Amino acid sequence: MAKSRSPLIQTLIWRLEALGFDLFTLLARAAPMEAWSAGFGALFKLLGPLTSAHRTARRSLMLALPDLPQAEVKTILAAQWENFGRYIGEFAITDRLTPASGRVDISDAWRLREVAKAGRPVVLISGHLSNFEIMAVAIVEAGIPCQVTYRAANNPYVDERIRSGRFRYGVRLFAPKGAEGARDLLTALKEGRSIAMLNDQRYDMGVDAPFFGRAVMTNPAAARLALRFGTIIQPMSIQRVGGVRFRVIAHEPIEVADTGDKTLDIEAGVAAVNAFIEARVRERPGEWWWLHKRWPREDYAELSARGL
Numbered sequence: 019m020a021k022s023r024s025p026l027i028q029t030l031i032w033r034l035e036a037l038g039f040d041l042f043t044l045l046a047r048a049a050p051m052e053a054w055s056a057g058f059g060a061l062f063k064l065l066g067p068l069t070s071a072h073r074t075a076r077r078s079l080m081l082a083l084p085d086l087p088q089a090e091v092k093t094i095l096a097a098q099w100e101n102f103g104r105y106i107g108e109f110a111i112t113d114r115l116t117p118a119s120g121r122v123d124i125s126d127a128w129r130l131r132e133v134a135k136a137g138r139p140v141v142l143i144s145g146h147l148s149n150f151e152i153m154a155v156a157i158v159e160a161g162i163p164c165q166v167t168y169r170a171a172n173n174p175y176v177d178e179r180i181r182s183g184r185f186r187y188g189v190r191l192f193a194p195k196g197a198e199g200a201r202d203l204l205t206a207l208k209e210g211r212s213i214a215m216l217n218d219q220r221y222d223m224g225v226d227a228p229f230f231g232r233a234v235m236t237n238p239a240a241a242r243l244a245l246r247f248g249t250i251i252q253p254m255s256i257q258r259v260g261g262v263r264f265r266v267i268a269h270e271p272i273e274v275a276d277t278g279d280k281t282l283d284i285e286a287g288v289a290a291v292n293a294f295i296e297a298r299v300r301e302r303p304g305e306w307w308w309l310h311k312r313w314p315r316e317d318y319a320e321l322s323a324r325g326l
Contacts, residue, residue, distance in 0.1 A: 036175035043179070046110035054111075055104045055262045062103025063096055072099075075308035077321045082230040082299075082313075097304025101258060105149045108262060112151045113187035115264065117159055122152055122264050129268040130160035133252060139207050140252045140271075141244045145218030145295045146307035148256040149264060151184075156254065156266040157214055158188030165206035167199060167215040168192055203239070207247050215240060218295045219310050227288045230296055234313055241287025244274045251291065255298045258305060269294065 023031070046054055066072055075095055079086065086094075108115065115121050124130070133140050142164065144153045157164050166189050171177035181192060192202075203213045221237035229236070244251045251272040257265045272294065274287035299306045311318060 032173045032175050035173050036179065039176050039179055043110040043183070046107065051111060051114065052261050055107045058103040058107030059100040060103070062106070063100040066099030066102065067095070071309050074311060074318070077318050077326065078308040078310070078312060079303075080321060080326065081232065081317050083303075094303045095308065098306070098308050101148060101305050102307065102309070104258070104262075105151075108149055109151070110183060112149075112155065112183065115149070115152060115262065116155055116187065121262055122155060122266060123259075124156050124159065124266045124268065126268045127156075127160065129252065129271070130156065130162060133212065134161040137210065138249060139210055139212045139247065140249050141240045142212060142214040142252045142254060143217045143240050143291060143294075144214075144254045144256065145216055145298065146310070147298055147302070148258045148305045150216060150256055152256045152264050152266055153214065153254050154184065154189050155187055156268075157212075162212050163210070164212045164214050165202060166192055167203070167213070200239070203243065207243060207249075213243070217291050218306075218312070220312050220314075225285055225288045227285065227292045229292045229312065230299075232313055232317070234292070236288050236292055238284050238288050240291055241274050241284045244272075244287065245276060245280070245283055248276070250274075251287065253291075253294045257302060 072095065075098060076091065079091055079094060117124060142153070142157060142162075144150060154164075154166055157166075166184075168180075171180055184192075206213050215237075217237060217240050219237070220235055222235050224235045225238040225241075226233045227236045228234075240251050243249075251274065253269045253272060255267045255269065257267070259265050272287065272290045274290075275283055277283055
């Protein structure tokens with residue numbers, strides 16, 4: 019059994035990682051934005067295919083679109099790595115990617131303004147599309163009081179810096195994933211604040227729902243909370259429209275019907291969320307994170323056993 023690190027050594031490692039993060043942030047904020055983003059895109063496009071994550075991404079694409087010609091598979095995966103690299107490079111400068119800067123356009127922004135004006139909490143959802151950090155930028159721009167879910171970094175010093183970075187572009191309330199975060203979301207909705215989450219990853223304790231023609235386990239939180247509080251799910255998507263420029267789209271709301279059968283109503287809501295995400299991925303497959311093992315483990319194991 020491997021020995022665990024002493025608290026002193028672990029703290030030292032965390033401090034060094036935080037120092038590296040500070041250096042990355044300093045360089046990102048000093049560099050020309052377009053060149054910095056493009057450089058990271060090119061780097062990940064070159065190195066990404068050499069990693070085990072590339073195999074996962076390729077298998078995910080095969081599970082979703084099994085009839086896709088190999089040339090198109092390569093094109094989509096290359097675009098995915100470039101977009102992923104750009105996202106990494108842009109992380110430290112998200113506060114500069116706003117409508118006021120001219121780098122973000124919000125389509126159908128009236129839907130978000132109506133949410134803010136009504137003062138009624140809603141459940142905002144999106145997926146790992148393009149630079150998904152821009153979702154929060156659009157929510158803040160619309161003036162919607164909102165609790166944003168996020169996965170806390172393992173390193174508490176880096177996590178503090180990530181939260182501070184998001185604070186710069188207006189995100190004030192965070193709900194970490196897990197039981198504590200779930201309580202925060204309930205509290206937010208009870209107090210009249212909206213909540214925002216990404217709803218496109220596998221959730222093994224979730225609800226079985228179709229996604230690209232296969233059943234996948236999906237987090238039912240968005241549908242469950244919308245049903246419980248009698249509100250809508252407001253879907254959003256983010257598109258990269260060239261370099262470090264983006265379009266945010268506030269789509270038609272998803273209504274979770276209340277028929278009295280809670281289980282079926284939640285399943286229908288989850289299916290609607292998956293249908294929304296699938297439609298966005300089909301529109302721009304090179305901007306979604308195929309890196310996630312979205313489908314059942316058995317599906318990936320089967321492809322592995324076949325040498326694919």
